[in-house]
Amino acid sequence: MRRTFPLELVMIAVAVAFLFPVYTLVSLALKDPGQIASSPMALPSPPTLDNFADAWTAAALGPSLVNSTVITVVSLVALIALGSFASYFLARVQSRLGYGLYILFLLGIVLPFQLGMIPLYRLVTDLGLIGTHAGMILFYTGIQLPFTVFLYTGFIRALPGDYAAAAQIDGASHLVAFTRVVFPLLRPITGTVLILNAVFIWNDFFTPLVYLGGSGFETVPVSVFAYVGQYVSQHGLVFAGLVLGALPIVVVFLALQRYVIKGFSSGLKG
Amino acid sequence: MTSLTAFRSRPARAARRRGSAVTPPWLFAAPALVVYAIVVLYPAVSGVVYAFTDWSGIGADGSFVGLANFATLFGDEQAMGSIGNTLLLTLAIVVVQNGIGLLLALGVNVKLRSRALLRVIFFAPVVVSPVMVAFLWKYIYNPDPSAGLNGLLGLHVDWLGDPSVALWSIAGMVVWQNAGYSMVIFLAGLEGVPRELHEAAMIDGAGTWQRFRYVTWPLLAPALTINLMLSTIGGLKLFDQVFAATNGGPGYATETLSTVLYKQAFVFGKYGYSTAIALVLALFVAAVSLVQIYYTRRREVTA
Numbered sequence: 001m002r003r004t005f006p007l008e009l010v011m012i013a014v015a016v017a018f019l020f021p022v023y024t025l026v027s028l029a030l031k032d033p034g035q036i037a038s039s040p041m042a043l044p045s046p047p048t049l050d051n052f053a054d055a056w057t058a059a060a061l062g063p064s065l066v067n068s069t070v071i072t073v074v075s076l077v078a079l080i081a082l083g084s085f086a087s088y089f090l091a092r093v094q095s096r097l098g099y100g101l102y103i104l105f106l107l108g109i110v111l112p113f114q115l116g117m118i119p120l121y122r123l124v125t126d127l128g129l130i131g132t133h134a135g136m137i138l139f140y141t142g143i144q145l146p147f148t149v150f151l152y153t154g155f156i157r158a159l160p161g162d163y164a165a166a167a168q169i170d171g172a173s174h175l176v177a178f179t180r181v182v183f184p185l186l187r188p189i190t191g192t193v194l195i196l197n198a199v200f201i202w203n204d205f206f207t208p209l210v211y212l213g214g215s216g217f218e219t220v221p222v223s224v225f226a227y228v229g230q231y232v233s234q235h236g237l238v239f240a241g242l243v244l245g246a247l248p249i250v251v252v253f254l255a256l257q258r259y260v261i262k263g264f265s266s267g268l269k270g
Numbered sequence: 271m272t273s274l275t276a277f278r279s280r281p282a283r284a285a286r287r288r289g290s291a292v293t294p295p296w297l298f299a300a301p302a303l304v305v306y307a308i309v310v311l312y313p314a315v316s317g318v319v320y321a322f323t324d325w326s327g328i329g330a331d332g333s334f335v336g337l338a339n340f341a342t343l344f345g346d347e348q349a350m351g352s353i354g355n356t357l358l359l360t361l362a363i364v365v366v367q368n369g370i371g372l373l374l375a376l377g378v379n380v381k382l383r384s385r386a387l388l389r390v391i392f393f394a395p396v397v398v399s400p401v402m403v404a405f406l407w408k409y410i411y412n413p414d415p416s417a418g419l420n421g422l423l424g425l426h427v428d429w430l431g432d433p434s435v436a437l438w439s440i441a442g443m444v445v446w447q448n449a450g451y452s453m454v455i456f457l458a459g460l461e462g463v464p465r466e467l468h469e470a471a472m473i474d475g476a477g478t479w480q481r482f483r484y485v486t487w488p489l490l491a492p493a494l495t496i497n498l499m500l501s502t503i504g505g506l507k508l509f510d511q512v513f514a515a516t517n518g519g520p521g522y523a524t525e526t527l528s529t530v531l532y533k534q535a536f537v538f539g540k541y542g543y544s545t546a547i548a549l550v551l552a553l554f555v556a557a558v559s560l561v562q563i564y565y566t567r568r569r570e571v572t573a
Contacts, residue, residue, distance in 0.1 A: 004380055004381065004382055007377060007380055007382065008382045008383065008384060010377070011377045011378065011382060011384070011388055012384060012388075014374075014377075015384075015388055015391050015392070018391065018392065018446070019391065020410075020422060021406055021407065021410050021446065024406070024409065024410060024418065025406050028409070040414070040416060040417035040418070040421065041416070041417065041421045041422070078305075082301050082302040082305060083302060085298045085299070085301070085302065086298060086299040086301075086302035086303065088294055088298055089293075089294045089295070089296065089298035089299040090299060092292075092293050092294055093293050093294075094293060098293075101299065101303070104311075105302075105306065108306065108310045108311075110503075110555055110556050110559050111310065111314055111552055111555075111556075112506075112507050112548065112551050112552050112555055113310075114507075114528060114531055114548040114551060114552075115313075115314045115317040115318070115545065115548040115549060115551070115552045116310060116312075116313025116314040116315075116316070116317045117313070117317070117535070117548065118313075118317065118320070118535055118541050118544065118545060119312070119313040119316035119317055119320065119545075120309065120313035123308070123312070123313065138305070138308070138309060139309060141305050141309070142305045142306055142308060142309020142310050143309055143310060145302055145305060145306045145309075145310075146306070146310070149302065161292075164292075165292060168292060174292075174294045174295060174298070178294065178298070199396075199397050202399075203397075203398070203399035203400065203401075205399065205400065205401045205510045206509055206510065206513075206532075210536070220399070221399045221401045221402065224399075224401065224402060224405075225401055225514065228405050235409060238405065238409075239406075239409075242402050242405055242406060245399070245402055246398045246399065246402050249397050249398065249399075250394065250397065250398065253394065253397045254390070254394075257390050257393075260393075260397065261389065261390075261393055261454050264393075264396065264451060264454055264455075265454035265455050265457060265458040
């Protein structure tokens with residue numbers, strides 16, 4: 001027997017206890033109302049998939065998945081484009097003003113967004129972007145830029161400037177030197193930026209609730225929220241909706257778990 | 271570690287060391303600056319201004335009322351209670367989440383057969399929407415003695431309905447969701463502890479506890495800094511879970527700064543007052559960040 005065996009047993013016991021809410025979630029989603037009332041803790045017998053079919057249509061999850069995907073993907077592209085370009089400048093600039101600009105960006109990490117929440121809501125309304133994908137994309141791009149700039153700038157500073165300089169001696173413009181030479185070197189941090197922002201944007205709740213509620217362009221968490229409010233006491237239906245709502249991101253996580261965990265743990269260390 | 275040096279190192283020094291780098295044009299930062307100014311800077315500055323007005327959110331900007339909103343806030347029992355709740359909730363989350371996160375990291379850091387799987391299990395809730403986690407836990411916290419947590423533990427507690435328990439129940443669900451996040455950051459820190467140091471300490475006769483206390487713990491300082499900051503800021507700003515699980519109830523037992531400012535703005539239409547509360551929240555977050563950066567940096571050592 002290995003010396004680590006007792007610890008292994010303890011950790012597995014902890015994991016089993018940790019998974020109790022997940023067991024509750026999945027088992028209730030597979031039960032009919034009678035089973036939920038009579039034996040809420042037991043395994044579903046027999047399991048039923050009816051809840052899932054009902055939840056899928058009642059929660060309008062199909063359209064919400066499309067909305068969430070569009071908003072997340074376009075925001076990520078904008079964040080990476082704007083963030084990497086700005087960070088290249090901020091990492092290389094030598095003036096005091098440039099350093100001040102970097103600090104100005106970092107300020108956005110500390111500021112709670114609630115401070116500007118209402119003026120921003122009014123601004124987005126005035127721009128006619130309430131209830132649209134564009135409004136959400138603008139919001140996420142702006143609100144996540146400070147963190148994105150922080151990650152990119154730290155990484156670029158640790159990168160030697162020689163490659164870009166060599167390309168420029170060969171006659172490349174700043175634009176070409178950055179896009180052809182520097183940006184490909186940023187792959188590891190771009191992966192981190194992608195993962196952290198994707199999880200945040202996909203799961204964000206408050207702003208899409210306020211901006212998109214009732215527009216027909218709701219994201220997954222907003223649809224699930226409305227759906228749960230409607231079927232509150234029908235636990236089987238509610239939990240089937242929660243399983244379906246959480247499934248896409250859980251599947252992506254399980255497929256990419258090594259990169260996701262690495263992104264979360266290394267992201268803040270660069 | 272880049273993040274910590276990022277605050278410290280002046281770009282000028284870094285660039286001079288590398289010599290040949292030519293500064294890219296300002297234009298590279300312009301698009302990001304424009305979007306950042308529209309979405310973050312301008313609204314935050316107007317938020318600060320509105321905090322000193324009685325703006326109702328509709329039509330004209332209201333009139334300047336000086337510190338009246340803050341006077342109201344400090345005389346408002348419900349709002350003051352929400353500040354207390356926010357601080358207690360944050361303290362509970364920071365201590366328990368990081369304590370559990372550290373224990374999980376130490377356990378999973380040992381070469382167990384199941385360590386990869388354990389890591390995935392403990393981390394998984396981090397990627398799920400907090401609102402959905404709150405709805406799940408709302409059922410787990412069912413007062414019914416035969417279901418959920420009561421059924422599992424053989425208790426009869428009204429987890430979210432009893433005003434003296436509800437706040438801690440919210441902390442519990444947040445810890446369940448985020449302990450894995452603290453774990454992976456501590457794990458990254460543990461990877462940076464050199465084996466030779468442990469071996470040397472072992473040769474010197476140090477026991478498990480002594481090796482943890484004098485070798486591992488000091489070297490975990492950067493990971494601890496990051497974890498403390500993330501969980502404190504997350505706790506102070508907490509909204510989604512409270513909104514979905516209790517909406518501040520029972521009574522005002524789980525009302526936090528975020529839920530109060532939401533209600534003042536979107537339920538009562540007191541936008542000026544709401545932004546005053548947001549400003550107080552902003553000051554809390556900024557103060558905590560600065561204190562943590564200052565104190566935890568002082569005790570950092572490098573391997």
